[in-house]
Amino acid sequence: MKSLEELMAIRDKARAAMTDREGNGDGIRIVVGMATCGIAAGARPVLNAFVDEVAKRGLKNVTVAQTGCIGMCQFEPIVEVFEPGKEKVTYVKMTAEKVPEIVANHIVNGNPVLEQTVGAVVKD
């Protein structure tokens, strides 16, 4: 180790790999339904896509978690986004391909992708 910069570079890299141990805090939580129905409908690639996308963008204060059956098995895979002080947003029939759009518009810019939410789908 020859310099502080060198140490900091290692620190930042190692820290990025540990962010999910900081707990939920006040950040945004992305929760993927991972019961048998969700997994059968393809929730696992969706979950992994969220993890990758959040990591790629280096988003702080965002955790990707999983939960059990949300209750609307016909709309699986279901993803719910919890933001402190806001109504939760429920995305249905998710695929890995839709993930970057949701992260970019909703998580980063705060604009939920309404056409993918349960409200839009059920109306149809």
Place this chain on the structure above:
Amino acid sequence: MYRSHVLVCGGTGCTSSHSNEIIEALESELKAKGLENEIKVIKTGCFGLCALGPIMIVYPEGCFYSEVKVEDVPEIVEEHLLKGRMVKRLIYDETITKDEIKPLNETNFYKKQKRIALRNCGVIDPESIEEYIAMDGYQALAKCLTEMTPEDVIQVVKDSGLRGRGGGGFPTGLKWSFTAKNAADQKYVVCNADEGDPGAFMDRSVLEGDPHCIVEAMTICGYATGATEGYVYVRAEYPIAVNRLDKAIRDARENGLLGKNIFNSGFDFDLHIRLGAGAFVCGEETALMTSIEGNRGEPRPRPPYPAVKGLFGKPTTENNVETFANIPQIILNGAEFFSSMGTEKSAGTKVFALGGKINNTGLVEVPMGTTLREVIEDIGGGIPNGKKFKAAQTGGPSGGCIPASLMDTPIDYDNLTAIGCMMGSGGLIVMDEDNCMVDIAKFFLDFTVDESCGKCTPCRIGTKRMMEILEKITDGKATLEDLDELEKLAYYIKENSLCGLGQTAPNPVLATLRFFKDEYIAHIVDKKCPAGVCKALLSYSIVEDKCKGCTLCSRKCPVGAISGTVKNPHTIDTTKCIKCGVCMDSCKFGAIIKK
């Protein structure tokens, strides 16, 4: 990138309840489910709640599983890690409220704790230098070497008010400045990890959970005092700690954090491990250094102090593990950060190993000045089985007891000294109404009699004579004159022994005499042991009205001392009875009493 981290405690407590097997099972189960690239398993250091081990925490949820068994692993993987349904029956019940998971630091056990020395224990993988660096590790060292002079470093440590955590409570900054002042061709830094007090395991947990912080702190100390070599003297009975420390030293060397020209500053430092062979006296600083030199571990008179003539006759700074563990945080956050915690003359926090008659046995770190009541009732969860708190022993065989009447004393160095106790290294053994204080004093004195190195007469012979008087008392053969003799001898040994071991050996006797003299007198005058512990003074008998004549006790009695016929009250032949208590434990009607 992993979506979930599973932290499993790899401290000694949890390892002995099979945490290694749990980790193996977890890894193979994750592999079987194809989750090995999604979920990372990390073996970490002690979480502190040893009573509930083995402990597992799953992030990002922060779900705290306790008393996990190998058989539970498939369920945790299938339900929680695969399907995202937490296994409620395994969650530490204090963390569940309705359907929500309460963060761990809001539970009674953690709420009042303040973790400085233990900050990384149970948080990082102790075998990963990257994870230590991620938690700002080695930044304090970088700051010292690139921005501060050795004098600056010592000044910060002085201003922080840090005092030696090994028991003596000597101001650490002052100690460092003594070594720094003495010019020599070679100086040393020594870390005392020869933790020998019965019931104390703070240092072990720091070494097991965060070994790099000791490497970093010793290097800082070397820079501040002008030493280029350090030794960690650690008990051979701590294999996990030794292995992790060894790995930490090798990794630090590989990353250029030990060795030549660290941070391009021109400063060289390297570390060595020396294993202690389990002699309590080697925890005394001069005996410890004699042992490192390869000689029999015996103390020598001071002065000269180690700062003048220490290891291999060179100026040496010696500190305890927990003292060192505070150093990087003090350097990084400044003296004020540390001195603002605790009390005026005892800054910072102290780690205690809670043991004995308490619900949450384990490791806790609280600000100095926290009262014993808070530690025992709030953090420790009180006394099991609804028993009454009687006293707590601090400082092991060198310390004394704090009785229930002084439970609201804020714990710090000076308050404990004022009541004839001592901070000691941090073992806190809780006793309830079933403990006999004479017996406790005998237990600790028995320990020092065994561990006296024999070099000086007051300690070698004096403690043995004290022990004989205590045995006379618990056998019911002592007189009140013996009690006076015991006290006289205790003061004589304190004043005339060569080292700390002998000077403090009579403390448990003196402290119990001070607060529980009535118990001694009951043994001597009434020939009774009020707590019902001292066998010679007990007799078992059967209450006729309560005995149903089930014959269970007479069948269980190993010496055939109980006689009687079916459905008729039995009797105990006290001449045959060996007072083992088996009859009392087996009686379903509470018909057997001891007094």
